[in-house]
Amino acid sequence: MKKKIILGNWKMHKTIKEAADFIGKLLPYLPKSSNQIGLAVPFTAIWESSRLATGTSLKIGAQNMSDATEGAFTGEIAASMLKDAGAQFVLLGHSERRRIFHETDAFIQAKVTRALQEGLEIVLCIGETQEERRRDFRAVLQKQLQTALQGISAFQTKSIMIAYEPVWAIGTGKVATPAEVQEVHSWIRECFQKRWPQETARLIPLLYGGSVQPDNISSFWKQPDIQGVLVGGASLHIKTFIEMVQS
Numbered sequence: 001m002k003k004k005i006i007l008g009n010w011k012m013h014k015t016i017k018e019a020a021d022f023i024g025k026l027l028p029y030l031p032k033s034s035n036q037i038g039l040a041v042p043f044t045a046i047w048e049s050s051r052l053a054t055g056t057s058l059k060i061g062a063q064n065m066s067d068a069t070e071g072a073f074t075g076e077i078a079a080s081m082l083k084d085a086g087a088q089f090v091l092l093g094h095s096e097r098r099r100i101f102h103e104t105d106a107f108i109q110a111k112v113t114r115a116l117q118e119g120l121e122i123v124l125c126i127g128e129t130q131e132e133r134r135r136d137f138r139a140v141l142q143k144q145l146q147t148a149l150q151g152i153s154a155f156q157t158k159s160i161m162i163a164y165e166p167v168w169a170i171g172t173g174k175v176a177t178p179a180e181v182q183e184v185h186s187w188i189r190e191c192f193q194k195r196w197p198q199e200t201a202r203l204i205p206l207l208y209g210g211s212v213q214p215d216n217i218s219s220f221w222k223q224p225d226i227q228g229v230l231v232g233g234a235s236l237h238i239k240t241f242i243e244m245v246q247s
């Protein structure tokens, strides 16, 4: 059986107490297998969440960070601070960051480099809009991948996961079909194989995100190139999240 990865992305939801309640309820349901469960929580909840997750297989991560090490960047947060608070991974390039906060591929690349330097695992999010899907969506994804992963060595890929999240499927209830995702993932894999040694490329986890729910999650596990899912809305409710963990 392949190892599966389920990451929740809480976005701007949950206070420290709400995070702690959720994690307390989740811990007894964590898989004993090598399957991996993680939560990208708000900055304010990282410390308490990672304290509660210590000694368990639950990974706690952040949803964004600065590309700078430190300095006069009011309101920003550094990778070293995330590490210090207990984060193990960080989401980078989420479509909401790209769209609402105008993050460019080059900016995301700077963050990728910084996160890896600081020893954080990264989940690089890529995805096309509905309009781009009609045109040449592979070109869009290729540019996002190529720019963000510029200069990444084969060794560094051990700390990288890719989350393919078509923008049209995020928070819309319009889920991509497992076959559609498989097609994109196998193409991403081929791109990686042209760049890094086959074995290295084969091991980079490819996740799907966009309206994943308890009733559709299992359909993704059947596809050979889908190693995991990144779940937004459905990760906020303990009952639905446990259902997904048990899938």
Ligand code: PGA
Pocket (backbone or CB within 6 Å): 009, 165, 169, 170, 171, 172, 173, 209, 210, 211, 212, 230, 231, 232, 233, 234
């Ligand atoms: P969704 O969000 O599951 O609510 O569609 C996914 C995401 O934004 O990562």
